[in-house]
Amino acid sequence: xxxxxxxxxxxxxxxxxxxxxxxxxxxxxxxxxxxxxxxxxxxxxxxxxxxxxxxxxxxxxxxxxxxxxxxxxxxxxxxxxxxxxxxxxxxxxxxxxxxxxxxxxxxxxxxxxxxxxxxxxxxxxxxxxxxxxxxxxxxxxxxxxxxxxxxxxxxxxxxxxxxxxxxxxxxxxxxxxxxxxxx
Amino acid sequence: xxxxxxxxxxxxxxxxxxxxxxxxxxxxxxxxxxxxxxxxxxxxxxxxxxxxxxxxxxxxxxxxxxxxxxxxxxxxxxxxxxxxxxxxxxxxxxxxxxxxxxxxxxxxxxxxxxxxxxxxxxxxxxxxxxxxxxxxxxxxxxxxxxxxxxxxxxxxxxxxxxxxxxxxxxxxxxxxxxxxxxxxxxxxx
Numbered sequence: 001x002x003x004x005x006x007x008x009x010x011x012x013x014x015x016x017x018x019x020x021x022x023x024x025x026x027x028x029x030x031x032x033x034x035x036x037x038x039x040x041x042x043x044x045x046x047x048x049x050x051x052x053x054x055x056x057x058x059x060x061x062x063x064x065x066x067x068x069x070x071x072x073x074x075x076x077x078x079x080x081x082x083x084x085x086x087x088x089x090x091x092x093x094x095x096x097x098x099x100x101x102x103x104x105x106x107x108x109x110x111x112x113x114x115x116x117x118x119x120x121x122x123x124x125x126x127x128x129x130x131x132x133x134x135x136x137x138x139x140x141x142x143x144x145x146x147x148x149x150x151x152x153x154x155x156x157x158x159x160x161x162x163x164x165x166x167x168x169x170x171x172x173x174x175x176x177x178x179x180x181x182x183x
Numbered sequence: 184x185x186x187x188x189x190x191x192x193x194x195x196x197x198x199x200x201x202x203x204x205x206x207x208x209x210x211x212x213x214x215x216x217x218x219x220x221x222x223x224x225x226x227x228x229x230x231x232x233x234x235x236x237x238x239x240x241x242x243x244x245x246x247x248x249x250x251x252x253x254x255x256x257x258x259x260x261x262x263x264x265x266x267x268x269x270x271x272x273x274x275x276x277x278x279x280x281x282x283x284x285x286x287x288x289x290x291x292x293x294x295x296x297x298x299x300x301x302x303x304x305x306x307x308x309x310x311x312x313x314x315x316x317x318x319x320x321x322x323x324x325x326x327x328x329x330x331x332x333x334x335x336x337x338x339x340x341x342x343x344x345x346x347x348x349x350x351x352x353x354x355x356x357x358x359x360x361x362x363x364x365x366x367x368x369x370x371x372x
Contacts, residue, residue, distance in 0.1 A: 015247050016247065018245070018246070018248075024249065053279075053282050053283060054206060054207050054209055054210045054279065055206050055276070055279030055282065056251040056252065056275075056279070059252070059276050059279040060279050060282075060283050063280050063283040064283050067283065075283070075287075076280065079279070079280055082249070083249075083252050083272055083276060085247050085248055086246075086247065086252040086272070087256050087272055089246050089247055089248065090242075090243070090248070090257055090260070090268065091256060091260055091265055091268050093246065094257055094261065095260075104368075105360075105364050109357045109360030109361060110234075110360070111363075112330070112359045113237070113238065114237040114238065114325050115325055115326055115334040115338075116241060116335065116337075116353060116356035117241040117244070117353075118237065118318065118321050118326065118335045119336060119337065119338030119339035119342070120349050121214070121318055121321065122335070122339045123338070123339050123342035124214050124314065128214065128307065128314055129315070132304070132308045132310070153305065154308045157308065161312055168215070168219055168313040169208040171309050172306055172309035172310055173309070175305040175308045175309025176210075176305045176306040176309065177305070178305050179301050179304050180298055180302045180305065182301075183301035183304045
């Protein structure tokens, strides 16, 4: 596997990932497992590590696969390939927005995108909630279950967040520390 | 937008530091980056407004690339031009590069440890709490009229119930924006 092929492959993944890092996963799976670079089980291991370490999953996966195929240069080149399309496209859009910021059409479009984005983030939040609190445990309605320990932890953390305005990372780390004891 | 003052190298250095910090703190999926970004950029430094952050986010969703990277490039460009965009992105990916390289080299079975898995169950609860708190605040500030609420609920429902991808939803919302502008223009003339 040459570094150039690695770059081109991840450039392609970066270019066709639309709608978030998780959207990169089927593409990556296709390229890596389908292309015979990595076996299925290894891919799943990499995914578990990428999800449980800091940073966007797509970038973590690129670094991991790059390192596995060509050590440190591979990690750098794969990650570079993955972010290059984003950087180019966003710089172009940012430049455009700067020039047309006052255009009434742009203002009207952005005015409609903002509430939509709130809805999208709300939906993402529900997915995380379902995975963390409503995945297993006491059955509720409609096939939902509630994990009582997780629910109590969630309520306590919510109270702490509203009372103290602690930095989000401290809330998340507190969750992790308590998790080690109670789960 | 309130721009960061100071010489270009000092601005770039702060961008790198802040995004390195955000990259390092984004544990538990890319979405965590948003509350982090909001804390650092909106609440602490007032470099970006909530509205701008939502613009970046929705455009980042509908364009190629990982949202975290798209948003980093956007914020960096706003603060220090092209170099700023590149610097913020480098800062954002640097922690991933370092941590994953170390894990890949030395601790391949890191996730198999039971304690790590329990910690992550707790971390996911923390992530849900932080995200939910942010959604409530964003909704309070950005949903001001019937159109706003309708767009928000439609996006929410389409993703959650119909499992539509975010891309057509953003494009449709943009089309609504264009139509609204056209209607307003016609009613005025």
